[in-house]
Amino acid sequence: MVGGDGAAAVEISDVVVRYGETTAVGGVSLSVPRGRVLALLGHNGAGKTSLLQVCEGFRRPDAGRARVLGLDPVGDHDALMPRLGIMLQSGGVYPWAAAGEILQLFASFAANPLDTGMLMDRLGLRKVARTRFRRLSGGEQQRLSLAVALVGRPELVFLDEPTAGMDTEARHTTWQLIEELRADGVSVLLTTHLLDEAERLADDVVIMRSGRVAATGTPAELTAAAGIDLLEVRADPGIDLAGLRALTCPEGQRTVTEGSPGEYAIAGELDTRALADVLGWFAGVDAHVTAVSSRRRTLEDVYLSLTASNNPAANNPAANNPANPVGASQ
Numbered sequence: 001m002v003g004g005d006g007a008a009a010v011e012i013s014d015v016v017v018r019y020g021e022t023t024a025v026g027g028v029s030l031s032v033p034r035g036r037v038l039a040l041l042g043h044n045g046a047g048k049t050s051l052l053q054v055c056e057g058f059r060r061p062d063a064g065r066a067r068v069l070g071l072d073p074v075g076d077h078d079a080l081m082p083r084l085g086i087m088l089q090s091g092g093v094y095p096w097a098a099a100g101e102i103l104q105l106f107a108s109f110a111a112n113p114l115d116t117g118m119l120m121d122r123l124g125l126r127k128v129a130r131t132r133f134r135r136l137s138g139g140e141q142q143r144l145s146l147a148v149a150l151v152g153r154p155e156l157v158f159l160d161e162p163t164a165g166m167d168t169e170a171r172h173t174t175w176q177l178i179e180e181l182r183a184d185g186v187s188v189l190l191t192t193h194l195l196d197e198a199e200r201l202a203d204d205v206v207i208m209r210s211g212r213v214a215a216t217g218t219p220a221e222l223t224a225a226a227g228i229d230l231l232e233v234r235a236d237p238g239i240d241l242a243g244l245r246a247l248t249c250p251e252g253q254r255t256v257t258e259g260s261p262g263e264y265a266i267a268g269e270l271d272t273r274a275l276a277d278v279l280g281w282f283a284g285v286d287a288h289v290t291a292v293s294s295r296r297r298t299l300e301d302v303y304l305s306l307t308a309s310n311n312p313a314a315n316n317p318a319a320n321n322p323a324n325p326v327g328a329s330q
């Protein structure tokens with residue numbers, strides 16, 4: 001193998017990408033350990049693709065440093081390319097060539113390619129093997145781009161919104177393929193707007209906001225740090241909730257409602273103390289409680305609260321960094 005063994009698959013520090021006056025990436029550091037899947041999340045224009053292009057060697061950062069499989073992605077581009085699988089957001093390579101020909105061509109570049117027939121079957125492309133790329137549907141183009149990225153048995157795969165435009169079946173197949181890659185020790189850096197995709201696939205998540213890192217961690221760490229955000233209590237209907245509101249929502253950070261008769265919902269972040277206060281209050285008014293359930297925040301909730309444009313905390317990313325196992329910083 002070419003140099004850099006033992007290093008993380010991707011190691012970037014303080015990377016800046018500018019387009020004229022626009023700073024797309026404002027000093028991002030992160031690392032993808034070998035054999036792990038890292039998902040980069042963020043709103044449109046957050047800087048995900050720009051960061052990926054730096055890692056792929058298609059763009060030299062304006063500041064900072066990138067190492068990919070221990071090598072310089074620009075300077076060592078030729079040595080790196082055979083070891084990488086790259087799926088771009090718009091995979092419009094060779095629009096006039098047929099799907100099967102494109103995959104064969106990329107297989108011919110690889111020393112030890114995967115079986116192209118197997119890949120076509122897995123990704124449901126057999127029936128469009130003779131169709132020109134430009135005539136494929138959006139989802140078929142995505143599937144072919146994924147096949148092209150994987151056919152050379154890469155050590156590291158970059159996937160820019162891999163399942164965008166795919167139907168449910170293709171999306172599940174793609175998820176399985178990514179899980180198989182990880183099981184084979186392949187490292188994956190992907191971007192996605194799908195929080196369930198990140199939650200299912202990613203070992204590590206980096207949430208970007210306006211070119212900076214807003215939070216990092218495993219999906220479990222990101223959601224665990226956020227705690228419970230909804231408590232539902234079933235009790236006698238028509239209880240006067242003024243006392244409960246005064247107790248649990250002094251600064252309006254939670255809401256207390258009786259959605260339907262006897263179904264009370266306390267929404268907003270609740271720690272153990274607040275939970276005990278709520279249940280203690282129901283006991284204090286002699287309510288007959290028959291059911292209690294709580295809902296933990298999902299990755300989507302965490303994402304939305306960190307990236308909301310009206311959230312002042314989102315402008316102070318360090319304050320939102322509940323865990324940092326991937327070594328990311330803003």
Ligand SMILES: Nc1ncnc2c1ncn2[C@@H]1O[C@H](COP(=O)(O)OP(=O)(O)OP(=O)(O)O)[C@@H](O)[C@H]1O
Pocket residue numbers: 019022023024042043044045046047048049050051
């Ligand atoms: N070639 C370019 N020239 C000028 N500005 C660009 C260029 N490429 C990207 N940008 C700008 O840089 C910012 C980051 O873009 P980027 O494509 O990296 O975001 P993204 O997070 O991948 O977005 P999306 O989720 O929409 O794909 C955006 O404001 C975008 O308009």
